Amino acid sequence: MANMVRRHTTSARLWRGGLYTLLIVAALVYLLPLVVMLLTSLKPLDDIRAGGLLSLPSTISFEAWSKAWSSACTGMRCNGMSGYFLNSIAIVVPAVAISSFVGALNGYVLTKWRFRGANLCFALLLFGCFVPFQVVLMPMARTLGWLGLASSTGGLVLVHVVYGIAFTTLFFRNYYVSIPDEMIAAAKLDGAGFWRIFWRILLPVSGPIITVTVIWQFTQIWNDFLFGVSFAGFDSQPVTVALNNMVNTSTGVKEYNVDMAAAMIAALPTLVVYVLAGKYFVRGLTAGSVKG
Amino acid sequence: MSALEIRNVDKTFGIEKVLKDISLAIDSGEFLILVGPSGCGKSTLMNAIAGLEPVTAGEILIGGDDVTWRTPAERDIAMVFQSYALYPSMTVRQNISFGLEMRKMPKAQREEAVSRVAELLQITPLLDRKPSQLSGGQRQRVAMGRALAREPQIYLFDEPLSNLDAKLRVEMRTEIKKLHQRLGTTIVYVTHDQIEAMTLADRIAVMRDGEILQLGTPDEVYNDPVDMFVAGFMGSPSMNFIPVTLVKRDAEYILRVLDEQDVSGTPLELPWPAAREVPALHEHVGERLVLGLRPEHFVEDEARMETVYDGTEIEVIATVVEPTGADTLLQARLAGHEVTVRLAPKTHVVAEDRVALRADLSRAVLFDGKTQRRLA
């Protein structure tokens, strides 16, 4: 808002003070769950039973973290989150790479090599952003079975690529629209063809949108639960499904500190990305803001 | 054999015809300018020549080869764009040599070509910069360098100066003309700026609504326009159009200037010079015509003695006086019609004055009021 001369009266000062108080209280409320999660994960079980969500741990212990990582029980198995964490990575890396690359190519064609029906083509692709995934669960389960990909990491990669293309195409198309067509025309006259223009002219200027797209896809796929719980087998479950199973495992003593440590482990990758590249994260959210 | 020949080219977008049966041919070394208001089809025609847009019908020949269905890369042309269209990720050097690299020119030759055009355009110190580090004028030079390095058969310029400020535009205009004179290149140049067209072109094609209205030298287009559109479009300030009625008295044709506000008074009558009589005038006696007089076709009566200037005496009432330095533009009412007159800078005329002028009808043009076509 505009920079204007303001009155420096007591009431104005009170209003500013109130404003800051309000904003800081709000920030504390937003931070509370994260703080509680972290504190609880560092407390021994006795501290937790003694109560006090926000009380500091009597001794800081990483035991819960190590148990959550390597030996906590998720359902029948007691190998901790480590295997599932690696599963998630095995799903996320290829799925992000493939869907981003395909999206970049689609965006390139739909803006710089437009053909009759290109707009219709884009509209058809775009609807993939809006479809409630519940509609595709059952047919997808059957298809994965036929393809021999049921319960496999490959199957989950396929699912995430298929439903990620709509977003990556949208991102790249909107970015490439703003790159002047004249630049492509100049490259054509210079003698460059379809692929050369893509590799030599377009990709070198796509840094920001690649970052936005990769972060977006990474967050979406890492945080996915629905596809994971629907299509993964015991050996390919992503970390979100494992976390949910662990928290809902009701055998033995409930170890809340281990639950919280596991939640932290599941949350850390996206949190780190958010802290490091928050600017791009916000840009992805607002650009891809059609997504639920 | 023409360097470029366009035969009966049509271009349709949906139901809209943007190019209608365009034909033209230019010789090697010629500088052709396509000029017209926006939406006249001049850029579409240029894109068709470049191969960036396929034509609906007709043929395009470059150096005698039919290139109508060849890709832009296969046509041996280079283009300078309005937005310069430099590749932002490459340095100036890479920008210039990219087209050579695509054509598989050996590295040593590429470097030679780059330093040749860099010297020519005085951009040698900029070679290792990125386009984002250049000013508008420098980018313009690099864009031209990229085209020149390729030494193609034809250069296309798409409004290359319109993103520059006024002073730089004039400088670059001169520079382009110098380059053309020096290198003898074949150039097709699109602009909406009629001054650029006048100053640069060997020939000008004035376009409107997908058609070429007139194709001729700057002198022909300026002094011998085929219709009111061309006459009004070329020249700044525009030609004055004065509605008249053609009357024949004795053997002489008279133009009676119609004054809607003063119907009762004696109408102003201007004799049409006998030297400019054409047979066609005979059929239009009694009809409403339009007299075209450029602002410089008037002269102040007082100044007449100094310049040995003859012409028809008329009187106007000054409304606005606009000194521009080099000369003074006078907005005035001539028998109820607003006209612009170019006067010598030292004029003493002020608003509301009655000014005695001489109009040089021997240089005037006469149009049919209905068809807008030129009569005499």
Added chain:
Amino acid sequence: MPSNVSAPATGERRHRRSLAGHIERVLPRLVVAPSLAVALFFVYGYMLWTFLLSLTNSRMLPQYDFVGFAQYARLFANERWHVAATNLVVFGGLFIVSCLVIGLLLAIFLDQRIRQEGALRTVYLYPMALSLIVTGVVWRWLLNPGLGIQAMVRGWGFEDFTFNWLVDSDMAIYTLVIAAVWQASGFVMALFLAGLRSIDDSLFQAAALDGASLPRIYMRIVLPSLRPVVFSAVMILAHIAIKSFDLVMALTGGGPGYATDLPATFMYAHTFTRGQIGLGSASAIMMLCGVLAILVPYLYSELRGQRNG
């Protein structure tokens, strides 16, 4: 932008095109063709497939003996579906309104040239980076009556303090609202803040010169110009609400009983665990209809806006 769309060439002309010309014509289509095929099959084909399943009597496995719209009749007669649909209205309505109000207030407050604005913005927005499963797990802990917020406040000496919504079947739906608002309101704030930043400063200056007070400027000038942002925020939030599944699974598991069931969990339970594929498919199609009911007017107004703009 029809400028690059080539007019159809006659067969004779196509023949005259150079080889490179042919390649340039065909290659772009070949490149998008796989994506288009994928979309046609995995989105549109599946929609049709699920619709067909919803017309069958499929139970544990899909089978194709059609029973017309009987599954829809069963669905509408199903008590649990009514609960789920009602929950969606309550949850969706409260979630959307709360996010809008909180997001808008935070955005306006943050837009007062606040020091450390970047840090505050980061704090408000970080929950959006978390998985809804993590959100659910954390809030389940916070709302746990024995050890969570209730216990903490009682520990401060307020022995009668009660905050046990998680286990109260009348109130449990509101715990979903709390967690979801915590997760998404920062995002709405970011949307509004971007909208506020795009308002021309001269608008504030002109209004101030006209003697308008700050609250008045916001009410009369700023809010009306944020209408498109509100519109897209509502559309996004409604979409989240209809699809929300993860949060329920992690926070309440649909319980107590099925008090916090949503259509998404209803669909999942019937399709995958209760062997009612026909009924589950019918509920999925109803969800699709819900999304379309929001999407179609939105797209209509967007496209109309583009044409006018």
